[in-house]
Amino acid sequence: MDNMEAMFTHELEDMYSAEHEILDALDEMAEETEDESIAEVFREHRNETEGQIDRLEQVFDELGRSPNQEECEAIEGLIAEHEEIKQMDPNPKVLNVANTVSAEKTEHYEIAAYGNLTKLAQQMGMDEASDLLGQNLEEEKRMLGRLEDLSEEYDYESIA
Numbered sequence: 727m728d729n730m731e732a733m734f735t736h737e738l739e740d741m742y743s744a745e746h747e748i749l750d751a752l753d754e755m756a757e758e759t760e761d762e763s764i765a766e767v768f769r770e771h772r773n774e775t776e777g778q779i780d781r782l783e784q785v786f787d788e789l790g791r792s793p794n795q796e797e798c799e800a801i802e803g804l805i806a807e808h809e810e811i812k813q814m815d816p817n818p819k820v821l822n823v824a825n826t827v828s829a830e831k832t833e834h835y836e837i838a839a840y841g842n843l844t845k846l847a848q849q850m851g852m853d854e855a856s857d858l859l860g861q862n863l864e865e866e867k868r869m870l871g872r873l874e875d876l877s878e879e880y881d882y883e884s885i886a
């Protein structure tokens with residue numbers, strides 16, 4: 727890798743793949759929870775994720791490249807770990823906690839990735855791209871806050 731644009735493109739393609747994986751994961755988690763308020767959070771973020779994918783496509787456009795997905799092994803790893811817990815056949819309350827934890831881990835990854843991409847775009851003088859990536863970053867931060875609020879509300883004693 728010989729320049730910043732190559733790194734930026736690689737990271738962008740990684741997130742473009744990650745967001746598509748996350749779209750499916752959010753669908754699945756919204757469906758499998760019995761708690762309507764939790765399902766609603768996942769559904770809302772699923773819709774936000776579609777908007778994030780649109781913004782990434784606009785960034786590719788500003789770069790003069792067509793959107794391309796570079797397999798995001800980190801997100802695939804987080805999804806695989808979540809599958810492992812599900813194979814342990816958790817009861818519905820434990821599954822809610824497991825879903826929230828998986829989603830929080832994903833948000834931390836996305837916040838780091840978008841924070842970096844936002845800065846790189848700025849360094850490269852791509853103001854519009856930086857603004858779009860910054861919007862994705864803010865949505866991820868908001869989502870992390872909502873997930874943290876959700877996990878505060880869990881009645882862990884009733885789970886045990």
Ligand SMILES: [Fe+2]
Nearest residue numbers: 745775778836
């Ligand atoms: Fe996202």
